[in-house]
Amino acid sequence: MKRKPSAWIAVLLVVAMAFAGCTKKGTDPTPTPTPTEEITPAVTEEPTPTPDPKSEWDDKFLKDRYAGKFKIGVALSASIIRNETLMEVVKKEFNSFTFGNEMKPDSLLNQRATLDGYPDTYTEPVLQFVSIENGLNFARDNGFGVRGHTLCWYSQTPSWFFTEDYKTGSPLVSREVMLARLESYIRQVMEFCQTNYPGLIYAWDVCNEGVDKLTGDENAIRKKGNLWYSTIGPDFMEYAFAYARKYSDGTAKLYYNDYNCFDKQKEILAALKPIQEAGNIDGIGMQCHLSTGDNIKSRVYGVAKNFAQNGYLVEITELDIAVSGGAYDDTMQSMKYKLLFQYIEQAKLDGEVDIDSVTIWGLSDFDSWKRADKPVLFTTVVGGLQRKPAWYGAMQDPSIDAFEW
Numbered sequence: 351m352k353r354k355p356s357a358w359i360a361v362l363l364v365v366a367m368a369f370a371g372c373t374k375k376g377t378d379p380t381p382t383p384t385p386t387e388e389i390t391p392a393v394t395e396e397p398t399p400t401p402d403p404k405s406e407w408d409d410k411f412l413k414d415r416y417a418g419k420f421k422i423g424v425a426l427s428a429s430i431i432r433n434e435t436l437m438e439v440v441k442k443e444f445n446s447f448t449f450g451n452e453m454k455p456d457s458l459l460n461q462r463a464t465l466d467g468y469p470d471t472y473t474e475p476v477l478q479f480v481s482i483e484n485g486l487n488f489a490r491d492n493g494f495g496v497r498g499h500t501l502c503w504y505s506q507t508p509s510w511f512f513t514e515d516y517k518t519g520s521p522l523v524s525r526e527v528m529l530a531r532l533e534s535y536i537r538q539v540m541e542f543c544q545t546n547y548p549g550l551i552y553a554w555d556v557c558n559e560g561v562d563k564l565t566g567d568e569n570a571i572r573k574k575g576n577l578w579y580s581t582i583g584p585d586f587m588e589y590a591f592a593y594a595r596k597y598s599d600g601t602a603k604l605y606y607n608d609y610n611c612f613d614k615q616k617e618i619l620a621a622l623k624p625i626q627e628a629g630n631i632d633g634i635g636m637q638c639h640l641s642t643g644d645n646i647k648s649r650v651y652g653v654a655k656n657f658a659q660n661g662y663l664v665e666i667t668e669l670d671i672a673v674s675g676g677a678y679d680d681t682m683q684s685m686k687y688k689l690l691f692q693y694i695e696q697a698k699l700d701g702e703v704d705i706d707s708v709t710i711w712g713l714s715d716f717d718s719w720k721r722a723d724k725p726v727l728f729t730t731v732v733g734g735l736q737r738k739p740a741w742y743g744a745m746q747d748p749s750i751d752a753f754e755w
């Protein structure tokens with residue numbers, strides 16, 4: 351049968367379309383899968399995020415955990431105080447701080463100005479407060495309390511302060527002159543803080559590390575390398591506390607602060623007895639530079655109880671727990687932090703120990719004086735800080751099974 355021309359055109363079009371389709375498919379031998387309901391969501395859906403087991407902790411912070419019981423403090427350097435990113439963490443986690451170095455005599459004593467004013471400065475050294483103003487402003491503006499650390503210490507106090515003409519290597523001054531310098535120093539530091547930042551300092555470490563069984567005198571008063579002892583004599587701490595009481599406006603408690611208290615509790619109590627009897631001391635600061643091998647119950651709780659039973663307030667002033675470098679370090683460290691906070695909190699609740707602050711000696715392992723031993727609660731990561739297992743220990747995370755033997 352003869353077809354009409356229009357019919358032939360239609361046939362040709364169909365063949366041409368079929369051919370075109372074949373050649374296109376021919377470039378991609380894989381058949382396009384027909385989308386099914388099962389496949390489509392798997393391709394287009396976002397991967398389900400792995401739930402962070404700790405996310406429930408994100409809005410929990412140390413200072414809130416212990417609110418109403420005791421302040422949670424941290425040692426800070428001037429450079430951390432200038433770092434806004436780090437200070438955001440500090441503001442959330444802590445409500446007290448201690449200057450790591452900036453408030454020590456070698457930061458506050460101004461040798462140049464003292465020499466310039468000599469001999470009028472003979473018993474009135476010149477001080478400068480630039481190293482602490484920034485931090486004290488931060489504390490005032492953010493509701494922080496500050497531990498005043500430290501007024502009278504054998505270390506980080508320049509040797510020129512003890513000499514006749516305020517020059518290193520010159521002869522030491524007499525007991526009377528050094529007592530006058532000690533009184534002047536304590537008065538100036540306390541007056542500066544009380545006048546410019548009333549009520550901000552809640553504890554003064556009037557004397558630091560004045561007892562030493564190995565290098566001390568027959569009563570274990572630190573003697574070797576201690577220019578306070580060389581100039582004033584064994585009763586230098588009694589004078590330091592008397593001056594601190596004299597110039598205190600009463601808003602801060604007066605503390606004696608020391609390390610290894612577990613090892614020298616008897617000697618510390620004996621050394622402080624006359625000071626306590628004179629009514630010039632309120633508490634004992636236990637530094638607590640510990641390691642994961644230490645027994646918390648005997649080294650911290652037992653000692654704190656002993657001091658409290660002898661009439662002292664107690665603060666944990668420089669807490670860090672060094673790890674020894676083993677496989678279970680993180681776990682051990684978090685257990686020890688948990689035990690320490692458990693004991694301290696319970697002792698406070700039971701009225702056994704009147705403790706009003708626990709201070710961690712460093713914000714992150716990176717800025718700790720024992721950096722290699724990773725002793726504190728945070729580690730430094732790109733862009734800020736990360737909580738370590740130790741932090742969860744300090745929070746008494748119930749999933750941490752803390753025990754010691």
Ligand code: GLA
Binds near residue numbers: 499558668719
């Ligand atoms: C002692 C002092 C602190 C600090 C540490 C080391 O414990 O009391 O001020 O110097 O040593 O960082």
